[in-house]
Amino acid sequence: MELNYGASRQQPRQDAAMQRFREHRFGQFVHWGLYAMPAGYWQGTEYRFAAEFLQKTANIPEPEWAELAQQFSAEAFDADAWAALAARSGVKYATFTTKHHDGFCLWPSQYTDFHSGNTPAARDFIGELVAAYQRHGIDVYLYYSVLDWHHPDWRYRLESAEDQQAFKRYLDFAMNQLVELAQRYPSVKGFWFDGTWDESVKANGRWTWEVEQRLKELIPGLIVSSRLRADDLGARHRDSNGSLMGDYESGYERRLPDPWDRSVCEQDWEACMTIPQASWGYHAGPWAKRTRKSAAELIDMIAHCTSLSGNFLLNFGPRGDGSIDPEDAALAEQIGNWLAQNGAAIYGKGVATNWSYPGWGYYTQEADSETVYAVVTKWPTARRLRLQLPAGERLLAATLLREPALQLNPQELETSLFELELGNSSEETLVFELTTAAAEEQSWTEPNPDV
Numbered sequence: 347m348e349l350n351y352g353a354s355r356q357q358p359r360q361d362a363a364m365q366r367f368r369e370h371r372f373g374q375f376v377h378w379g380l381y382a383m384p385a386g387y388w389q390g391t392e393y394r395f396a397a398e399f400l401q402k403t404a405n406i407p408e409p410e411w412a413e414l415a416q417q418f419s420a421e422a423f424d425a426d427a428w429a430a431l432a433a434r435s436g437v438k439y440a441t442f443t444t445k446h447h448d449g450f451c452l453w454p455s456q457y458t459d460f461h462s463g464n465t466p467a468a469r470d471f472i473g474e475l476v477a478a479y480q481r482h483g484i485d486v487y488l489y490y491s492v493l494d495w496h497h498p499d500w501r502y503r504l505e506s507a508e509d510q511q512a513f514k515r516y517l518d519f520a521m522n523q524l525v526e527l528a529q530r531y532p533s534v535k536g537f538w539f540d541g542t543w544d545e546s547v548k549a550n551g552r553w554t555w556e557v558e559q560r561l562k563e564l565i566p567g568l569i570v571s572s573r574l575r576a577d578d579l580g581a582r583h584r585d586s587n588g589s590l591m592g593d594y595e596s597g598y599e600r601r602l603p604d605p606w607d608r609s610v611c612e613q614d615w616e617a618c619m620t621i622p623q624a625s626w627g628y629h630a631g632p633w634a635k636r637t638r639k640s641a642a643e644l645i646d647m648i649a650h651c652t653s654l655s656g657n658f659l660l661n662f663g664p665r666g667d668g669s670i671d672p673e674d675a676a677l678a679e680q681i682g683n684w685l686a687q688n689g690a691a692i693y694g695k696g697v698a699t700n701w702s703y704p705g706w707g708y709y710t711q712e713a714d715s716e717t718v719y720a721v722v723t724k725w726p727t728a729r730r731l732r733l734q735l736p737a738g739e740r741l742l743a744a745t746l747l748r749e750p751a752l753q754l755n756p757q758e759l760e761t762s763l764f765e766l767e768l769g770n771s772s773e774e775t776l777v778f779e780l781t782t783a784a785a786e787e788q789s790w791t792e793p794n795p796d797v
């Protein structure tokens with residue numbers, strides 16, 4: 347059907363900026379704001395829900411919530427320390443919340459008083475983070491929530507002429523803020539939109555289309571995900587013809603494509619993930635802490651996404667004072683140590699074209715390369731690894747990607763079998779670099795049943 351505000355392309359972008367994003371594979375999400383101070387608690391009660399939703403889960407009147415800004419001193423905030431830890435964790439890009447659903451802005455916006463300049467901290471946190479992360483060679487993306495609980499013109503639904511007029515004012519405000527962000531921080535590589543699921547936004551597909559056009563005029567090469575977009579009829583992520591809007595699919599929130607399905611890699615996509623089960627903002631309570639993921643689980647997720655040519659955006663929720671939770675810092679270091687040894691299987695890699703899903707982990711491969719990586723994340727209890735080679739291929743060598751690199755000679759079987767005892771190795775996730783070649787012509791022919 348004819349759409350004015352549907353998908354702008356049918357095939358993935360092939361420009362250098364998109365290729366760079368694709369090759370990053372692993373990124374850091376950061377959710378930080380006023381909600382990090384109460385950290386899931388209000389008047390002594392632990393609220394067992396996402397900490398960044400506390401204003402709603404605890405039914406806190408908006409003015410009372412806004413008062414938190416007067417306590418926001420962030421005395422332990424150190425952009426360079428965040429960036430240095432991010433670099434050690436192995437991320438190649440980072441996405442920071444500039445304004446979450448509560449409407450509080452981490453930059454001194456000229457369009458509202460509800461921002462970090464009007465706090466005891468009196469700082470442009472976004473400006474400091476952009477500079478620090480870029481000094482550490484990490485590309486920066488900005489998260490912006492269209493949903494805004496603070497702004498008086500926000501509407502969930504448009505049920506009257508007054509609603510329409512108010513929401514038009516709100517969309518003008520949001521567009522002004524987005525242009526302001528793009529003009530203040532022109533070195534950012536993309537915008538990550540959230541809070542676009544309400545009827546009011548879905549009824550304004552044209553505005554979402556105009557946002558993408560306007561920001562890409564201001565920052566050529568900019569990357570915007572499908573989550574911003576609604577089409578003429580209110581369809582989200584994919585337009586009413588089924589075509590992906592934006593530059594990559596960003597519907598995977600706290601979930602990965604499961605079961606493993608090769609069709610996922612026909613488009614660029616990114617999964618975003620929390621360390622605790624279900625809080626993006628820092629939650630100080632046992633409810634969150636007991637659901638934290640391990641380094642091994644998160645490494646499996648990184649490899650899972652890479653094996654389907656997708657990116658993995660892992661969220662960190664710094665504490666209210668601006669410090670990083672030591673448990674999160676330790677986890678970041680563990681992941682970074684693994685990537686320092688095995689990153690060749692992740693960075694710049696994607697789906698291994700001819701290799702089927704093995705079950706014990708994932709195959710990854712650089713497009714058009716003979717080298718395939720086997721990332722073993724679920725060791726078979728038999729502690730032997732069976733690799734089913736693609737038809738017509740044979741294995742020339744298999745090298746373990748860790749110091750000291752072990753050269754393993756597979757037994758000569760049509761399906762090469764590794765006899766690898768892990769012994770007392772503490773390492774849970776091993777990577778083999780597999781070198782293959784086209785099998786010589788078979789020296790024997792299939793027996794002819796008719797003879």
Ligand SMILES: COc1ccc([C@H]2[C@H](O)[C@H](O)[C@H](C)N2C)cc1
Binds near residue numbers: 396
């Ligand atoms: C209603 O379910 C929701 C709504 C919004 C979210 C937000 C989180 O606060 C976080 O910002 C995540 C990226 N986003 C989808 C998550 C679950």
